[in-house]
Amino acid sequence: MNVRGYVAPLLPGLSDYRGIGRTWRGDLVAGITVGIVALPLALAFGVSSGVGADVGLVTAIVAGIVAAVFGGSNVQVSGPTGAMVVVLGPIVATQGPEVVPLLSLMAGLFVLVAGVLKVGRVVSYIPWPVIEGFTLGIAVIIFVQQIPAALGATPGPSTNTLVAAAQALPTVSWPETGWSLAIALGVAAIMLALPRWNRHIPASLVAIVVLTAVATLTHLPIARIGELPSSLPAPALPTVTLPLLAALAGPALTVAALAAIESLLSARVAASISNTGPYDADRELVGQGLASVASGLFGGMPATGAIARTAVNLRSGARTRLAAVVHSLVLIAVVYLAATAVSQIPLAALAGVLMITATRMISRSTVRSVVSASRSDAAVFIGTAVVTVSFDLIIAVGIGIAAAAFFALRTLAASGGVHREDIPGPSQPTDDEIALFRLDGALFFGAADRMIDEVNRIRNVTVVILRLSQLQVLDATGARVITELIQSLERRNITVLIKGIQERHLLLATRVGVISSLRHQNHLFADLPSAVEHARSHVRRAHEHDSPHSGADPGPGPDSAEKT
Numbered sequence: 001m002n003v004r005g006y007v008a009p010l011l012p013g014l015s016d017y018r019g020i021g022r023t024w025r026g027d028l029v030a031g032i033t034v035g036i037v038a039l040p041l042a043l044a045f046g047v048s049s050g051v052g053a054d055v056g057l058v059t060a061i062v063a064g065i066v067a068a069v070f071g072g073s074n075v076q077v078s079g080p081t082g083a084m085v086v087v088l089g090p091i092v093a094t095q096g097p098e099v100v101p102l103l104s105l106m107a108g109l110f111v112l113v114a115g116v117l118k119v120g121r122v123v124s125y126i127p128w129p130v131i132e133g134f135t136l137g138i139a140v141i142i143f144v145q146q147i148p149a150a151l152g153a154t155p156g157p158s159t160n161t162l163v164a165a166a167q168a169l170p171t172v173s174w175p176e177t178g179w180s181l182a183i184a185l186g187v188a189a190i191m192l193a194l195p196r197w198n199r200h201i202p203a204s205l206v207a208i209v210v211l212t213a214v215a216t217l218t219h220l221p222i223a224r225i226g227e228l229p230s231s232l233p234a235p236a237l238p239t240v241t242l243p244l245l246a247a248l249a250g251p252a253l254t255v256a257a258l259a260a261i262e263s264l265l266s267a268r269v270a271a272s273i274s275n276t277g278p279y280d281a282d283r284e285l286v287g288q289g290l291a292s293v294a295s296g297l298f299g300g301m302p303a304t305g306a307i308a309r310t311a312v313n314l315r316s317g318a319r320t321r322l323a324a325v326v327h328s329l330v331l332i333a334v335v336y337l338a339a340t341a342v343s344q345i346p347l348a349a350l351a352g353v354l355m356i357t358a359t360r361m362i363s364r365s366t367v368r369s370v371v372s373a374s375r376s377d378a379a380v381f382i383g384t385a386v387v388t389v390s391f392d393l394i395i396a397v398g399i400g401i402a403a404a405a406f407f408a409l410r411t412l413a414a415s416g417g418v419h420r421e422d423i424p425g426p427s428q429p430t431d432d433e434i435a436l437f438r439l440d441g442a443l444f445f446g447a448a449d450r451m452i453d454e455v456n457r458i459r460n461v462t463v464v465i466l467r468l469s470q471l472q473v474l475d476a477t478g479a480r481v482i483t484e485l486i487q488s489l490e491r492r493n494i495t496v497l498i499k500g501i502q503e504r505h506l507l508l509a510t511r512v513g514v515i516s517s518l519r520h521q522n523h524l525f526a527d528l529p530s531a532v533e534h535a536r537s538h539v540r541r542a543h544e545h546d547s548p549h550s551g552a553d554p555g556p557g558p559d560s561a562e563k564t
Helices: 002-010 020-049 053-070 082-095 097-115 120-125 128-145 161-171 176-197 203-217 243-275 279-299 308-315 322-336 346-361 364-373 375-390 391-415 429-433 448-456 476-491 503-513 529-545 558-562
Strands: 415-421 434-443 464-465 470-476 493-498
Touching: 002 279, 020 203, 020 308, 020 322, 020 346, 053 097, 053 279, 053 322, 053 464, 082 097, 082 128, 082 346, 082 434, 097 243, 097 279, 120 243, 120 470, 128 161, 128 346, 128 364, 128 375, 128 391, 161 375, 176 203, 176 346, 203 346, 243 279, 243 308, 243 448, 279 529, 308 322, 346 464, 364 375, 375 391, 415 448, 429 529, 434 448, 434 476, 434 529, 448 476, 464 529, 470 476, 470 503, 476 493, 493 529
Parallel strands: 434 464, 434 470, 464 493
Antiparallel strands: 415 434
């Protein structure tokens, strides 16, 4: 294997910045814009996951730069996301926030290995209803997660988001709850109203600034982000012990799977809605893996490609990776220049930002399209969403894929069929003793028995011709069933002829025993007229053998005739 040829596509190169001389102004504007949009989201996702606003900010900075340089998309923006928060919440609740940097490092290594092994295209096998159900479930969880913060209450101890939100309700305290709810509603109102006036103004940032100013000037008794570091932390290896590695192995695999799926989906969406060039799925996994590793070394959380921020990046004019790098530089400036101001942001304001973000993750037109597509698609979509909210994101994706595969196999099985046809050309008196069957569509483990039962029900025939030229899918089970069918018919003294087996199926049919089960090798035909003529001659010989005048000179019987 050519190692250099294998590894080179996974590494950054000068070609990543081709045309930057023409696009740098647009990239600079886009980077500043998406940096402003990302600030409240990074803070909110950090708080919502239970690790703190500073961790969310560090993750957006470090992972944003590393993924931009090493990733496989020219315009992807990476950082903490809502889906990752949903997975991290229960882990933090059970293991504590101090394990998150190690978890990020472990998950990053898993994603990195997946990229090196070049399994990036696996995400293309995830059906559309599963993706949309997954997204709907995440949106519901993110929204419900913010209810305690919006009410100024403490989340319950349960690791289930719905239960934890319900457990928080008895802890509300007035008037603090009223003020917190007013802040959250104020943020939501600005985020909904401002884009109708001017879509280019970052509504979430304006809402945060306005409501933080109001809360500060009026000295409202509500919870704030609190003190933030005024500089980036120095990189360091997190504490590692064998028991901790064992305890985090399962969660790290879950986080890695989510990071890979979400990042590749985001990159694919970005490539489909822009002319910024294709994306390399395997390199994207390498970049996202390195991003999470780097984030863990700086005390951050796992990161993924962020669909919403990537879309903002594109709408703002981004064309190269420079835009995502600038986005991180903007956030670095916030750390060094505005940490004190950011520390005064009310937690309820961040809850309002995430609530609106969650509602925007759900497209009504997409939901209608999925639900109205077919009953099976609707079932997969709704089932995936329900399992996502009730149990676990990765379990939901697995169940969704399994359900979609079941319905797909059922549809594929229904596309296959066995059809008895009339013998072409002028009929002959003996043609009623010849059965011509056409097998088409798919003959595989999900359809074989149903299709073959029809052939086995025939009576009063001497020869069966199986037309296989229209058979599109044949697996080992299907080939074995054909073999058993031939053997069954031959035991009933019914001769079987095969016509038109495709070249791509011939090797499988030979290995499984289809060809050897025929009475003679010359019972395999390339065209139908030859098969029909052979069948007719066989019936004639059978009649001659059974004739009352054949006692003096029986002649060759049908079996002996076939051997010549």
